Amino acid sequence: MKKKVAAALLALACLASLAACGKEESPAAWTTADAQSILDSGAFSEELEELDCDMAWMLYRLGDAGLDRKQLTDGAIRRSAGATCEELAVLIFDSEGAAETAKKALEAYIQSQIDSNRDYRPGEVPKLEGKWLDQRGNTLLLVVADDLNAAQTAVDGSK
Numbered sequence: 001m002k003k004k005v006a007a008a009l010l011a012l013a014c015l016a017s018l019a020a021c022g023k024e025e026s027p028a029a030w031t032t033a034d035a036q037s038i039l040d041s042g043a044f045s046e047e048l049e050e051l052d053c054d055m056a057w058m059l060y061r062l063g064d065a066g067l068d069r070k071q072l073t074d075g076a077i078r079r080s081a082g083a084t085c086e087e088l089a090v091l092i093f094d095s096e097g098a099a100e101t102a103k104k105a106l107e108a109y110i111q112s113q114i115d116s117n118r119d120y121r122p123g124e125v126p127k128l129e130g131k132w133l134d135q136r137g138n139t140l141l142l143v144v145a146d147d148l149n150a151a152q153t154a155v156d157g158s159k
Contacts, residue, residue, distance in 0.1 A: 026137065027136050028136065029092075029136045029137045029138065029139040030090045030092075030134070030136050030139040030140065030141040031090065031139075032074070032075070032076040032092075034090055034141065034155050035076035035078070035088055035089075035090040035141075036076070037154040037155055038088055038143060038145075038151045038154050038155060039078060039088065040154065041147075041150040041151055041153065041154035042147065042150050043143070043145040043146065043147045043148065043150040043151035044088070044146055045084060045086065046080060046081075046083055046084055046086065048080055048081075048086060048087065048088060049079055049080070050078055051077040051078070051079055052077070053072050053074065053075050053091075054069075055077070056072070056075060056077040056089060057069055057072055059079075059109070060091075060102070060105050061105055061108075061109065062102055062105050064105070065102065065104060065105035065108075067093075067098055067101055067102060067105075070094070071093050071094045071095070071098040072092070072093055072098075072102075073093060073094050074092040075089065075090055075091045076089070076090045077089045077090075077091075084121075084124055084127070084146070085113055085121065085124040085127055085128055085144055086127065086144050086145055086146060087142065087143075087144050088142070088143050088144075088145070088151075089106075089142040090139065090140070090141055091140045091142075092138065092139050093138045093139070093140075095138055096137055096138050098138065099135050099139060099140050100135065102140055103133065103135050103140055106140065110128055110131055110133070110142075110144075113128050114128045114129060127144050127146065127148075130148055132144075132145075132148055132151065132152065
C-alpha cells in the first residue's frame, strides 16, 4: 500500500513539473524604447512627426470606444505628415482591458484609413492591410511601415 501511495505521489510530482515546464511566459510589454528601436530600424520611407498622447487619443478615437483619457497613461506616437500612411504607436494603458478596447479602436481606425486611401493613395493600402498591431498586457503596438520586416527585426533581438 505504501508503495502505491509513493508511486502515485511521484507520478503527481512528475506531472506538476511537466506542467510548469510547459507554461510559456507572456512576452514583455511594449515600451517607448521599442518604438525608438523601430524608428531607428529604417522601416519607414520618410521621417515621422511626433504626436503626444492627447493627439493620439483624438486620432484613434479612443473616447468613442468607451475609454477615459486617464486610461492612456503613456506612449510614443509618430505619424507621417501626409505623404504616406506610415505610422508607429506604442500606447500604454492602465489595464489590460483598456488595451483590449483600444485595440478594437485601432483596428477600426486602420480600416477607415484603408477605405479613405483606396482611391486617394492606393499604393499605401498594402501597408495598411499589412499593419502590425499587437497587444502585450496593457500595451499596444501599431506599425504601418514601408519595411515591416525591418521593424519586426529591430525588436525581435531586443526582447
